[in-house]
Amino acid sequence: MKNQLRQAIKTALQQCYDKGTLSSGELPAEIQLEVPKNPEHGDFASNLAMTMAKVERKAPRMIAEALVAALADNPLCDKVEIAGPGFINFRLAPACWYGVLNQVMTEGAQYGRSEVGAGTKIQVEFVSANPTGPLHIGHGRGAVVGDAVAAVLQAAGFEVQREYYVNDAGNQVKTLGYSILMRLRELQGETVEFPEDGYQAEYVRELAAKLQSEIGDLAGVDEAEAIEACARFGVEKVLDWIAVDLKAFGINFDNWYSEKSLYDRNMVDGELAKLKEKGLSFEQDDALWLRTTDYGDDKDRVLIKSDGSYTYFASDVAYHMEKFERGFDRVIDVWGADHHGYIPRMKAMLSGLGHPPEDLEVLLIQMVNLLRDGQPFTMGKRSGNFITLREVIDEVGSDACRFFFLIRRCDSQLDFDLELAKQQSTDNPVYYVQYAHARVCSINRNAAQAGVAQPQADQVDLGKLELEEELALAKQLARFQETIIGAAQNYEPHRVVFYLQDLAAQFHSYYNRQRVLVDDAATTQARLYLVNCVRIVLANALHLLGVSAPEKM
RNA sequence: GCGCCAGUAGCUCAGUUGGAUAGAGCAACGGACUUCUAAUCCGUAGGCCGAGGGUUCGAAUCCUUCCUGGCGCGCCA
Numbered sequence: 047m048k049n050q051l052r053q054a055i056k057t058a059l060q061q062c063y064d065k066g067t068l069s070s071g072e073l074p075a076e077i078q079l080e081v082p083k084n085p086e087h088g089d090f091a092s093n094l095a096m097t098m099a100k101v102e103r104k105a106p107r108m109i110a111e112a113l114v115a116a117l118a119d120n121p122l123c124d125k126v127e128i129a130g131p132g133f134i135n136f137r138l139a140p141a142c143w144y145g146v147l148n149q150v151m152t153e154g155a156q157y158g159r160s161e162v163g164a165g166t167k168i169q170v171e172f173v174s175a176n177p178t179g180p181l182h183i184g185h186g187r188g189a190v191v192g193d194a195v196a197a198v199l200q201a202a203g204f205e206v207q208r209e210y211y212v213n214d215a216g217n218q219v220k221t222l223g224y225s226i227l228m229r230l231r232e233l234q235g236e237t238v239e240f241p242e243d244g245y246q247a248e249y250v251r252e253l254a255a256k257l258q259s260e261i262g263d264l265a266g267v268d269e270a271e272a273i274e275a276c277a278r279f280g281v282e283k284v285l286d287w288i289a290v291d292l293k294a295f296g297i298n299f300d301n302w303y304s305e306k307s308l309y310d311r312n313m314v315d316g317e318l319a320k321l322k323e324k325g326l327s328f329e330q331d332d333a334l335w336l337r338t339t340d341y342g343d344d345k346d347r348v349l350i351k352s353d354g355s356y357t358y359f360a361s362d363v364a365y366h367m368e369k370f371e372r373g374f375d376r377v378i379d380v381w382g383a384d385h386h387g388y389i390p391r392m393k394a395m396l397s398g399l400g401h402p403p404e405d406l407e408v409l410l411i412q413m414v415n416l417l418r419d420g421q422p423f424t425m426g427k428r429s430g431n432f433i434t435l436r437e438v439i440d441e442v443g444s445d446a447c448r449f450f451f452l453i454r455r456c457d458s459q460l461d462f463d464l465e466l467a468k469q470q471s472t473d474n475p476v477y478y479v480q481y482a483h484a485r486v487c488s489i490n491r492n493a494a495q496a497g498v499a500q501p502q503a504d505q506v507d508l509g510k511l512e513l514e515e516e517l518a519l520a521k522q523l524a525r526f527q528e529t530i531i532g533a534a535q536n537y538e539p540h541r542v543v544f545y546l547q548d549l550a551a552q553f554h555s556y557y558n559r560q561r562v563l564v565d566d567a568a569t570t571q572a573r574l575y576l577v578n579c580v581r582i583v584l585a586n587a588l589h590l591l592g593v594s595a596p597e598k599m
Numbered sequence: 600g601c602g603c604c605a606g607u608a609g610c611u612c613a614g615u616u617g618g619a620u621a622g623a624g625c626a627a628c629g630g631a632c633u634u635c636u637a638a639u640c641c642g643u644a645g646g647c648c649g650a651g652g653g654u655u656c657g658a659a660u661c662c663u664u665c666c667u668g669g670c671g672c673g674c675c676a
Contacts, residue, residue, distance in 0.1 A: 413669075
């Protein structure tokens with residue numbers, strides 16, 4: 047809709063130049079159109095006349111007048127007015143808006159999709175929690191945001207891969223192995239001194255017991271080997287847990303990428319060699335450093351320590367270099383906000399390799415504060431017994447959980463109230479939106495029972511939709527695609543959530559004021575058509591967020 | 600000390616990339632169920648957009664200096 051109008055404006059400008067009412071002859075690079083807050087200002091407003099004032103050397107209002115004259119008999123526009131310092135307000139013909147309804151019906155589940163991404167290959171890497179314990183609530187937010195970002199990108203025509211980076215190579219894995227081994231020995235009646243820095247939590251005992259029954263007690267096995275066996279076993283089981291929990295959350299990865307495999311395939315050394323070749327790394331104090339300060343980092347960073355072992359950064363560098371070698375045009379990392387300090391060094395690395403820094407986008411996910419009835423829900427830090435994501439999903443359900451994680455922009459902290467999320471009441475925004483969908487379904491059931499047929503596109507008289515609120519609903523439906531595009535381009539899935547709440551609110555209001563099934567058959571058909579378009583868009587938006595659209599509540 | 604994020608109604612937060620009179624949900628108050636699901640709707644009230652300065656036709660939005668809160672500043676992962 048916006049683009050149609052934009053095109054019409056361009057044509058009108060050209061006419062003005064041809065007729066000489068405007069003189070510069072330059073078409074502006076961009077024609078800004080916005081939806082005004084105040085509906086009295088029309089469907090779209092443009093500041094065009096004001097931005098052109100300098101080039102044209104004319105008062106904005108005079109430019110606007112010339113333009114308005116040229117647009118006078120365009121069928122797209124009902125009314126074009128000049129307002130304030132030189133805004134041009136466009137009111138489109140209702141028929142334009144109702145045309146959107148046919149589009150919704152024809153495209154169905156596809157409605158809202160676009161091709162602005164033009165097949166650009168993007169990888170979204172998210173969760174990537176260490177495979178040393180179950181996911182907790184903080185991981186959950188990153189998981190949902192990452193998944194939803196991937197979904198809106200796909201809907202906007204980007205080619206997206208979802209990847210989980212498995213940190214199965216570092217020290218933490220060894221610690222897990224050692225912790226399991228100690229618990230295993232406990233099971234065998236030994237009194238062991240459990241390491242201070244070991245994993246204290248209960249699930250380690252669980253893993254030890256499992257290992258005992260599946261593999262044996264590892265008696266007589268050399269300690270180093272035993273630790274490794276425990277680590278391997280632990281990582282495998284924990285990854286299984288994680289995958290199951292994510293699946294329960296509706297999240298599926300296209301690829302699980304093992305850090306260990308980077309080393310096994312000599313990729314780390316290979317990529318580090320490339321850095322050296324380009325003169326980006328140097329040796330000092332027996333260590334190998336990456337010169338990130340050349341690209342805005344405040345310190346150079348160690349890749350290989352003086353004892354010969356690799357830092358976490360080394361494999362991360364190799365991993366990201368390899369991402370681009372895999373052919374992605376853009377790479378998105380979803381991290382916890384506590385890792386924000388790593389962004390400059392990662393971007394520096396990419397700049398050094400000749401990538402523009404925007405090719406890597408890091409989304410920082412702020413903390414989640416868990417509440418119950420408004421009271422902070424503190425978890426025992428030392429005991430290691432935190433609230434797992436699984437417990438939260440089991441308690442409040444996947445739909446509510448996902449919706450709450452998506453309701454805020456990801457760079458602001460989130461208060462997550464378990465009781466509120468569970469409540470099936472007015473206070474709960476999830477049900478508010480789902481209820482709107484269920485209501486349309488209910489109308490459909492009643493229509494069927496009364497023998498009213500579902501409207502067919504070529505038979506509906508959309509002229510029967512005469513009310514302001516019906517026009518407003520059609521306009522809201524028309525905005526769905528640009529909402530998705532905005533969410534995709536800015537990596538802000540919460541925009542879709544707000545869109546949903548707006549659409550649901552408009553529908554609920556309409557529902558309370560007007561009946562859909564009325565005596566007049568033609569009006570009934572037109573209204574059924576409209577509310578079913580609402581239903582389709584509600585469902586499309588909910589599914590985009592991974593939330594269900596129930597037919598009955 | 601340096602860096603990142605945030606600061607908007609009593610509370611939790613939006614704010615269309617610089618536009619016209621700053622919005623929503625809770626909470627408060629008053630209304631609407633013999634009518635397609637009241638998990639809903641309608642109305643009232645609520646503001647120095649943390650503070651100062653700057654940029655311009657125009658700033659919650661951009662620049663700058665402060666203040667407050669959170670999080671980071673390892674040859675840890």
